[in-house]
Amino acid sequence: MAGIIRSFLVFAIIGAMIGCMSEPKTYAYSIIVAGGPSGWPVWVEEVTLNGDRRVPAGAISYGYDQTPPTGGRVVMGPSSAPEYVEARWFSHRTGKFHETLLSMPEGFEKSLSTWFDRYSTPAYRHYFIVGFSGKGEALAWWRASCTDCVNAQDSGFAVPIVASSPAQTAEGDTSGYDVQTQYYIDKGAMPPVRLDSAVD
Secondary structure, eight states: OHHHHHHHHHHHHHHHHHHHHHSOOEEOOEEEEEBOOTTOOEEEEEEEETTTEEEOOEEEOSBTTSSSOOOEEEEOOSEEOOOEEEEEEEETTTTEEEEEEEEOOTTHHHHHHHHHHHSOTTTEEEEEEEEEOTTSEEEEEEEEEESSOOTTSOOEEEEEEEEEEEOEEEOOOOGGGHHHHHHHHHHTSSOSOOTTOOOO
16 A cells, blocks of 8 residues: 555656646746837837737837837736737827737747846846837847946846837728827927828
8 A cells, every 4th residue: 555655656746847847937027118219109009928918008109219129117927938929009100000920039038048047136127128110110129137236247238139020001990099199290299190101
């Protein structure tokens, strides 16, 4: 009887170990959503990470053209490595909707694991930056920044993951954006909307 119990316990431990090994590794990072660039305000309707993590966004008129890009920050709990981002947004300047499926390059998770080893939390904070341009482009960056670096300490890094990717023009009812578009025009944040706008 003792042998049967011992065998059962061994199989249970092995099963638990296999189960733990098959779970994806998670990382502690926040998401930053950038828009713009200046003069190209957007309304980001939806952003989804890896098909199941919805990221709030909304009106964004800055940050896309900065190095690294900047914007509104969304704090997330530990999450798996970004594999792809799906997004849909409206460009007030062109009056068009855009959609993208932005895939991370091959080997990205290996790079991510190396960055978290070298720039470990909580000393460093990590940010996955995604940007959606009024010109119909998307990008992705990664940034790690030190929370309390002094003197010669390494303050972190910022690197592009996807420097620029053209989005697809999409169908949609633009009338819900008329008031906000006029507001940007009246404020001088953009010229009068040109539906056949050439990117300048």
